Amino acid sequence: MKMDFSQFKREIYKRFGINLDGYKEKQLKRRIKSLMMSQGASDFGEYLKMLIQDENQWMKFLDKVTINVSEFFRNPDIFSYLENTILPESFEGKRQVKIWSAACSNGSEPYSLAMIMEDVFPGVSYEIIATDIDENILDAARKGVYDVRMLKNVTPRRLKKYFTQDDEGLYKINEDLKKNISYRKHDLLVDKYGMGYDLIVCRNVTIYFTKETQFDIYTKMNASLKPDGVLFIGATENIIQHRELGFEKISHWFYKKSAYLLQRGDEKNGQVIG
Template sequence: MDFQEFKEAIYKKKGINLSGYKEKQLKRRIESLMNTYGLKDFREFLQALLKDKAKWETFLDKVTINVSEFFRNPEIFEKLERDVLPKLVEGKRRFKIWSAACSNGAEPYSLAIIMEERFPAVQYKITATDIDENILNAAKQGVYEERLIKNVSPQRLKKYFKLEPSGLYSIAPELKKHITFKRHDLLVDRYDTDFDLIVCRNVNIYFTRETQDKIYRNMNRSLKVGGVLFVGATENIMNYRELGFDKLYHWFYIKKDHLS
């Protein structure tokens, strides 16, 4: 069995579409995991993954890479808070956000903190999705190590976090009320619609160019006209016009019109 056949088998048996991921990086990560199990053959590895739940979960972790933190790239979150959101929220009583590939929840909770503080009169809802059920369970729990909250100001820390006896920080229940966590695979599942803001950061870097375009196009359809797509610090959509966007600022793209 070669790598191509392995990817096809994973899709057939588990519904995970590995063909959208950048091949070299993905193969390197998978082979390094095979090495740790002392396996060289993709067929054997596939069998091990299908038989052993723990191995399957470790495999998913390797493929997905769950690194995240609160207010990741704080200067860009400041831009969101100071320049993007005031205009975007203006005149709205309801506001719908999607945090796509939300990992451990640090991203949607950061967004909720901003909405609570800056727009207390607005009813906001955040849909937070990820492919990885385990990380979504952690996100729902909302308990974090200190290193993940280094960008949280002391005032916000006091207001929205509780230091537990374990030394971990748990997130305030009032933020949780606004967030719905659910599993969603960006490469396979249907996209919801009518969002004012979509935050999709640090996941598209793992996908091929073609897949990235497909995702951005789908996200364009998921936004309201005038809605904004917020991408990761190392991400830059060169062909944004073709995909139905205008550039608002670096990292922020605004939906011009419905794509045909």
């Protein structure tokens, strides 16, 4: 059956629960089309059939849509700023903090955050909820085994303290660093958001979404933050409508929940993860 891209997206949502409407259409269509052709399907109807019948094809499709590129301490200067300025100010006086690493990919982001918590806030108890839409990448994150190329921003001291090298030269995260991290499947476009976060890290994923979807995501994240909570975004990202969304820009890439919209945020909050 011939079908256009809009129908294809509707079917994907109906059958697999993934909402492709929130993604920037041109980019997404180009990526899906190139994969579709390389797999020998000539139109979206035929391709949909392949995805339904062959789990391998579905995995490949998900891989193409999600783009899992990540690394430890991605943009190291920004992570240093987080570690040395933003967090000491925001976590001052706190005995316990809750962090959400949204779209965490292979775990390098939540593990980087855990290393900072261990090193800079030894007396603070912390919980990191790390979520992604892609189950396969979450499995890889739980295993925590990495090629040296992903570790170029990890200091030798941290490499020694938090990793063990195996016989093949791969680096495995020590079990102790995993104890405060829980990995869960969560779709930013479909699932409900948790609440009570001191810090939300959402980097290099909203770039794939439409402006309306970005607005919706940041509105929900605002509601998910504690009154003094901070949102940390990607190096190439910027929230232009931050005031309207209830954020105060504390510096580039860091936004704090503003006091005047607290009530609206608390009322709109959802519950599930966290």
